[in-house]
Amino acid sequence: MSQRRRRSLALLTSGVLALPLLAGCGAGEDEGGPAAAGQDIAAATRDKVADGGVLRWAVDSMPGTLNAFQADADTTTNRIAGAVLPQLFVLDGKGRPVANPDYLEKAEVVEREPKQVVLYKLNQQAVWSDGREIGAADFVAQWRALNGKDSAYWTARNAGYDRIEKIERGKTDLEVKVTFVRPYADWRSLFSPLYPKQVTGTPESFNEGARGALKVTAGPFGLGAIDKKTGTASLTRNPRWWGSPAKLDTLVLTAVPRSERPAALAAGKLDLAEIDRTGADRIALARRDAAKADGAHGPAASVTAAQATLSWALAFGLDEDKAKEAQATRQKHAEAVKRYAEEQSALRGFTVRKSLEPAYTQLAMNGASGPLADERVRRAVARALDRQALADIVLKPLGLPAKPVGSHLALAGQQAYADNSDALGGQDTQASQALLADAGWRRGGKITEPAGAKAGAEAAKGTDDSKTPAGPAAGPAAGPGTGNDGLYIVGQDDSKPGGAARAAAALRGAHPDDRPEGPEDPAGADLPEGRYRSAHDGEIVDADAFAESGQGGPGGQNRPSPVLAPEPFADLQEQHLRAQAAAQADAVDDGKRSPALDAEAAAEPADPAKASTAPAPAKQAVRTSGNMLAKDGKPLALRFVLPAGPGSEALRTVGERIAQMLQKVGVQTELTKVADESFFKDHIASGQYDLALYSWPATAYPATDARPIFAKPEPAADGSLLVEQNYTRVGTDHIDQLFDQALGELDEAASRELMRKADARIWATAGSIPLYQRPELVAVKPGLANAGAFGLGVPRYQDIGWKKPAAAKEKNEKK
DSSP states (O other): OOTTTOSSOOEEETTEEEOOOOOOOOOOTTTTOSOSSOOBSOOOOGGGBOSOOEEEEEESSOOSOSOTTSTTOOHHHHHHHHHHSOOSEEEOTTSOEEEOTTTEEEEEEEEOSSSOEEEEEEOTTOBOTTSOBOOHHHHHHHHHHHSSSOTTSOOSOOTTGGGEEEEEEOSSTTEEEEEESSOOTTGGGTTSSOOOHHHHSSHHIIIIITSSOOSSOOSSEEEEEEETTTTEEEEEEOTTOOSSOOSOSEEEEEEOOGGGHHHHHHTTSOSEEEOOHHHHHHHHHHHHHTTOOOSSSSGGGGSOHHHHHHHHHHHTSSOHHHHHHHHHHHHHHHHHHHHHHHHHHHHTTOEEEEEEEEEEEEEEEOOSSSGGGSHHHHHHHHHTOOHHHHHHHHHGGGTOOOOOOOOSSOOTTSTTOOOOGGGTOOOOHHHHHHHHHHTTOEETOEEOSOTTOOOGGGTTSOSOTTOOOOOGGGOGGGOSOSSTTOEEEESSSOOSSSHHHHHHHHHTTOOTTSOOOSTTOTTOOOOOTTOOOOOOTTOOOOHHHHHHTTOSOOTTOSOOOOOOEEHHHHHHHHHHHHHHHHHHHHHHHOTTSOHHHHHHHHHSOSOGGGOOSSOOOOOOOOEEOTTSEEETTEEOEEEEEEEOSTTOHHHHHHHHHHHHHHHTTTOEEEEEEEOHHHIIIIIITTTOOSEEEEEEEOOSOHHHHTHHHHOOOEEOTTSOEEOTTOTTOOOOHHHHHHHHHHHTOOSHHHHHHHHHHHHHHHHHHTSEEEEEEEEEEEEEOTTEESOSBOTTSOOOGGGOEEBOOOOHHHHHHHO
8 A cells, every 4th residue: 555645544433434534625604504413512611620530431442552643553642632732723613724823923934936835823822741842843853754755754654744845943033934846735734643753853752752752742631651550541740831731630541342342331431432332332221121020121021931041941950060060051041130220220321422423434345356347337326225215324323413524525514525425316215226237237147157156246255254154053043153154145035925934934944124143133023124222437337328218127116035044044945935036947848738737747757768768968957037137147146244343333334225225226135244343454455345334434535545545546566456445446537637736726716626527426426325424432431521422523631530419509499
């Protein structure tokens, strides 16, 4: 991956490819409209927040480095940097960059010709924790470390710094003058965070000096002890801080996996934690039930009456060994029920603050090979999707705004945002079918490809090391797993009523909503959808014209398939259906005879004397695609890869709904659930998928940060593709040109308009389809102010604290 373009590395966190949240853009307050959801942080003025106290805030892991510009920097690195280092520009509640007055009096472009010059006027009180003034020397050291000219510095990104020609002191020590060799629209992204020259001054100090400690800081907090054994990093109030002092004495960042956070909250180990849907549901149930342990949910709900009766019978039966085993199991279950009830009682004291994350979930289509290399097929897939229905599944049950995202490059509220989805077109079954027909895909086509051949991008890749198909003995009760039993086939030759579909339903236990039982619904109970228990260089093709020409089939003629069976059972269905197809083919060849008479004739020759003693050659069954599409002897089958771990239940539900939508237009999907640790590395980054769901973060600097995500892949010397972060492998020269123009355009409104044009082209190429903004759910202990779901904004760490208790007089007045 090229460092020239890469500003940050992609990291996988619960299905999210996360980039550091950085500031940028400029004026134009009316652009972008309102944010889809505001912050939910229990905002309070500082006079209502008490001085002192400790806040325990959950993070995913302890940082591997404290240097935000290194490859292994993560979200915890950035959180620490935000609290202890200078941030010259920060994001407001609409995701728009504003100058931080704690460090800047002013920052502006003072010259455009012959070269761009930016003048920073620093806050005269701004000093490092060692007493030295923040000044030009720190800017120069960071520029030299990050401009890419000295390979001794282990940097992950240098975008923007490579455009600087020189940095010098202004008229006073408080002025820093930066001259650019080429215009750079995203200049506000630079020097945030700003490290002291002690860290960036030499390759040795840059590479190793800030990995485990920061001796010099300049934020409202300083860095205390990092204890990797206990998984905590302590930030303490900075006594040299010149701005409004931090309300908290100590901020303790505590590493807790998301699946364990409800228990940690209940145990009093955390005060603030981002949680998943399951955790939010537990808190909602705790508040609703007022800690009543009635067995309606939790461990007690997982045991049916029949199972309870059997357990009792074994525990008190005559077989002593079985009785001991059953009694031990019952004891463990009783302890789990008791522990769950205690946790629910404690969770009743928490509240869930909600907003929308600065990130959106997309459907990615791998355009490198297979059917999706054809832009018409990608566009057809996109136009088969009801994006509003998909957003509703995830966001409506949470009470959050459920509006599909209309841009790849910004979110509602940010200045670059505009809904450019019309460049592709909305959901239209006829248009989708017309595009597929134009690409040569037909219903009822003959299938000559060997049974069991892999779909799409997997066709030429050999065996899939992400899973080993489970044997028939595994049965459907095994449920979806993390690799060994994660394949489900939607739309595989199930057009005939009854028969195979009913057999498949019987085999899988006739789940009421045709979803396989698994982590999403361990008890197999009736739950509402989405609820859980615990090419042409981007030229726009007029798909509607295809639909009006009558090339597409009538919409809605293909009902969603009830077949959603584990792979071994799908194979059995396939064999059964092949036999049906062969019998039907013979009947068509001889319309005067029935298949039964043909079978009798085959079994009893007319002249036994002439009958050959040699066995007749086996007749190969004729396979057709039925209601699904085929071309050149191959079915239109796409491998849909989804993460299998906890916290990804919503992605899997959305993936299953997408598969149903695609089936309506004749596209078969193979839903493959893989382990979280292999999802990105072994599938997305390596191109081992056709369809996938993952998320990209929003950025205030799309011209810089989004370019490597949508850059046209370039061939390498060994014949492979250099894709940077463009994991769909879809791009055009025109899109690259628009990014380059926007990056060098100093007129901010003109730069944003170029970004909107680029976004329209990205929509038209249909490599990725934005679906919805991700929900942000944060469990918060009552009384905590100015913290929670920050939405598009960033924390103001010095204002976070515990609300002052109400005075006795105020209490009496309320009574």
